[in-house]
Each structure stands twice: as structure tokens, then as C-alpha cells.
Amino acid sequence: MSRQRKAVALISGGLDSLLAVRVIQQQGIEVEGINFFTGFCVEGHTHAIRKKDQKKPKRNNALWAAEQLGIKLHIIDIVDEYKDVVINPRHGYGANLNPCLDCKVFMVQKAREWMEQKGFDFIITGEVVGQRPMSQRKETLPVVQRESGIDDRLLRPLCAKNLPETLPEREGWVDREGLYDFSGRSRKPQFALAKQFGFEDYAQPAGGCCFLTDERYSVKLSDLWQHRGEKRYDLDDIMLLKVGRHIRPADHFKVIVAREEGEGNFLQGYRKQFISLKTTSHGGPLALIDGEASTADIELAARIVARYSQGRDAPQVELEVSDHGAGPERLTVVPLAASEVREEWVL
Amino acid sequence: MSRQRIDCSRLLCPMPVIRVQDKVAELHPGDELEAICTDPGALNDIPAWCRINGHEVLETRSDSDAGEYIVVLRVGEDS
Ligand code: SF4
Numbered sequence: 001m002s003r004q005r006k007a008v009a010l011i012s013g014g015l016d017s018l019l020a021v022r023v024i025q026q027q028g029i030e031v032e033g034i035n036f037f038t039g040f041c042v043e044g045h046t047h048a049i050r051k052k053d054q055k056k057p058k059r060n061n062a063l064w065a066a067e068q069l070g071i072k073l074h075i076i077d078i079v080d081e082y083k084d085v086v087i088n089p090r091h092g093y094g095a096n097l098n099p100c101l102d103c104k105v106f107m108v109q110k111a112r113e114w115m116e117q118k119g120f121d122f123i124i125t126g127e128v129v130g131q132r133p134m135s136q137r138k139e140t141l142p143v144v145q146r147e148s149g150i151d152d153r154l155l156r157p158l159c160a161k162n163l164p165e166t167l168p169e170r171e172g173w174v175d176r177e178g179l180y181d182f183s184g185r186s187r188k189p190q191f192a193l194a195k196q197f198g199f200e201d202y203a204q205p206a207g208g209c210c211f212l213t214d215e216r217y218s219v220k221l222s223d224l225w226q227h228r229g230e231k232r233y234d235l236d237d238i239m240l241l242k243v244g245r246h247i248r249p250a251d252h253f254k255v256i257v258a259r260e261e262g263e264g265n266f267l268q269g270y271r272k273q274f275i276s277l278k279t280t281s282h283g284g285p286l287a288l289i290d291g292e293a294s295t296a297d298i299e300l301a302a303r304i305v306a307r308y309s310q311g312r313d314a315p316q317v318e319l320e321v322s323d324h325g326a327g328p329e330r331l332t333v334v335p336l337a338a339s340e341v342r343e344e345w346v347l
Numbered sequence: 348m349s350r351q352r353i354d355c356s357r358l359l360c361p362m363p364v365i366r367v368q369d370k371v372a373e374l375h376p377g378d379e380l381e382a383i384c385t386d387p388g389a390l391n392d393i394p395a396w397c398r399i400n401g402h403e404v405l406e407t408r409s410d411s412d413a414g415e416y417i418v419v420l421r422v423g424e425d426s
Pocket residue numbers: 098099100101103104135208209210211212213
């Protein structure tokens with residue numbers, strides 16, 4: 001009797017990976033999912049941080065997708081190894097700091113290692129030819145296969161009929177006739193297939209699966225690298241870039257101002273690592289100073305924070321300043337006028 | 348059979364799920380694990396992870412004074 005064949009699926013939590021898995025399950029293949037945590041994932045974090053977003057019940061879409069599909073899901077922390085992909089992408093960046101092609105190669109390579117270790121037979125992804133400008137062009141799909149070392153053990157069920165036959169098809173593990181020929185940016189075929197499979201309420205991330213496709217986020221990350229003098233980051237850096245207003249009045253420091261209560265609570269957790277400011281005479285946000293700040297710099301930062309407090313029109317605003325958790329000391333400042341917050345300061 | 352506890356405070360999802368997953372990989376069927384989290388999303392995500400991977404959720408509770416969200420699970424037979 002032939003052996004039960006097993007596939008590992010890259011699960012983002014979006015519709016395409018959901019459909020790709022169901023197509024392959026229908027062919028009697030056992031599937032388990034892998035989801036990679038890079039630190040840049042849109043999933044969860046801002047939702048967990050921002051209070052106003054918490055009214056909708058939160059869910060992790062990859063876990064939700066796995067539950068719909070009845071498959072196991074392995075979430076893998078690749079934060080450290082992924083840095084090299086973001087910092088030195090061999091194939092360059094997309095429209096923003098998104099190294100999509102290198103990212104795909106890396107993820108498929110990690111999935112291949114997992115597949116080999118666990119005795120699985122092939123990998124599936126929800127990619128569709130022509131759907132994304134950088135990583136899903138017809139010319140770039142073979143690059144992923146070659147550079148990840150997976151070769152023809154990578155099957156893309158939603159567009160397989162537009163691509164050369166893969167090993168699972170040649171070996172008869174999967175029937176090519178049961179696969180699809182989707183291509184291009186239209187999502188209509190996916191919606192129709194979702195309906196056929198009875199999937200509702202699936203996630204529809206705009207733009208992409210991570211913050212690196214976001215223009216504002218990329219500006220903040222470039223700014224971080226530029227002022228640090230090198231392309232380097234740790235998890236706290238990239239988490240903080242997701243939160244608050246980032247205002248850089250000088251090369252050697254910037255101010256991160258919470259935009260709402262949830263962000264304030266999140267920044268609170270960093271008070272021992274930074275100088276922090278909080279208005280006391282009026283309601284206002286918590287803010288952190290990132291960089292080396294002199295007494296004059298702290299005063300300017302305090303005036304900026306006062307600008308975003310309820311005392312913005314008051315003659316004076318009082319704040320507490322805590323230096324890496326020590327203190328606090330009191331400081332009274334005149335809030336900056338709106339016209340004094342220069343446009344180029346706001347990242 | 349043992350009962351262990353992991354501290355996932357200040358971690359945002361999916362990090363608490365990853366910590367739980369990695370800890371469960373070291374445990375045996377029937378062992379219990381208590382995860383202390385500060386991200387309220389953990390109350391949804393850890394039970395969802397348990398359901399799809401065959402582990403039993405024994406308890407979920409929140410301690411609003413401490414800002415903690417706690418999930419207790421029992422490792423399933425097939426792990
Ligand atoms: S959008 Fe982000 S996670 Fe998705 S392929 Fe591009 S770099 Fe990778």
C-alpha cells in the first residue's frame with residue numbers, strides 16, 4: 001500500500017493559503033501548517049496595543065485558518081535570522097522596505113528544513129502568479145524554488161496549471177486536474193472558490209502580510225538606521241516603530257508620543273529603558289525619548305509632549321520626567337504652538 | 348505528571364503562543380502548564396492553539412488588578 005503523503009503549508013492567515021490547503025486536503029493529502037513570526041507581522045500587535053481596536057474581538061488569523069482547516073499549526077520565531085533578510089536583501093526591496101523575494105526564499109527554505117526534519121513530502125503555498133509585483137511574478141517564482149533548495153517539491157495549488165509540473169503531480173500524489181490556473185491581481189476566482197468551500201469571514205489584509213510594505217513604517221525604519229549609523233535593529237526597536245507618533249527634532253534624539261491609552265500602556269513597559277515624560281497638570285500622553293538628550297533637549301521634548309496634551313492651549317503645562325525609571329522630576333514648560341512642530345520632524 | 352508555569356508577561360501575540368508551544372514540546376502527555384500573560388489576546392490565541400493541536404484547556408481567567416491573563420492547559424496524548 002502506498003504511504004500517506006504529507007504536505008506542509010505556509011499559512012499567513014489570508015484567504016489564499018486557506019484555499020490552497022483545502023484544495024490539497026481534498027486530494028487526500030495530510031497537511032500541517034507553518035506560520036513564521038518575523039516581528040514585522042501586522043497580525044495581532046497593533047490590535048493588542050491599541051485600545052480602540054480592541055472592541056472587535058481579536059483573533060490570530062493563522063490560528064483561525066488552521067482551525068477552519070482542521071490542521072495543526074506550528075508558529076516559528078524567526079526574528080533573529082530574519083534580520084539578515086531585511087538588512088541585506090540580495091534581490092533588493094519592493095516599493096518600501098519590503099524584501100519580498102528574499103523573504104519568500106527564506107521562508108520556503110526554513111519550511112524545507114522543517115519538512116525534511118519531520119519527514120513531510122512537499123510544501124504548498126497560496127501564491128498566485130502575477131498577484132504581487134515583486135515576489136509572485138512568473139519570472140520570480142522559479143527563483144524561490146532554486147534559491148530555497150526546494151526545487152519541484154514546491155506546489156502552488158491555486159496557479160499550478162500555469163506552471164511546470166511538480167514532483168507531487170508527476171508522482172501521482174496529487175492530480176493536476178484538481179488544481180487551479182488562477183493568475184493576476186483579480187481576486188474574483190479566489191472569492192468564488194471560498195464560497196464553494198463554504199469559507200466566510202476570512203482575513204483580507206490590504207497591502208501585504210507585514211509592516212515592511214507600509215510606507216510610513218518604512219520611513220521610520222530608514223530613519224532609525226540612518227541615525228544609528230548602521231542597518232541594525234532588535235525586536236524592541238521594530239515593535240516601537242509600530243506605536244505612537246515619532247517626532248525627530250534633532251539628529252541625536254526622537255520623541256515617541258502615545259496616540260491613545262493602549263499605546264501609553266505599551267510604552268509604559270519601556271520606561272526603564274528610556275527617558276519618559278508624562279503630563280501631570282493636564283491629561284496627556286506618555287512619551288519616550290530615544291537617543292542621548294541634554295537638559296535643553298528634554299525641555300524641547302516636554303514642549304512637544306505638552307502640544308499633544310489637553311493643555312496645548314494653556315500658558316504652562318507640568319510634566320514628570322523619569323530617567324530610565326529613576327525620579328521622577330517635575331518640569332514646567334510652555335507647549336509648542338502647532339506651527340512650531342516642523343513638518344520634517346514628524347516621521 | 349508535572350505542573351509548570353511560564354511567564355509571558357509583556358509579550359504580545361503570537362509570542363505567548365510560541366512560548367507555550369515550545370514549552371509543551373518539552374512536556375509529556377498529561378502534564379499541565381500555566382501561562383501568565385499580559386496581552387489579553389492570549390485568552391483567545393492560546394486556547395485556539397490548544398484546540399488545533401489536541402491539548403485540553405483546563406482554565407482561562409483574568410486578574411484585572413494585576414493586568415494578567417492566565418491560561419492553564421493539559422498536554423494532549425498525541426504530543
Ligand atoms: S509582505 Fe512582508 S512577509 Fe510578505 S513577502 Fe513581503 S516582506 Fe515577506
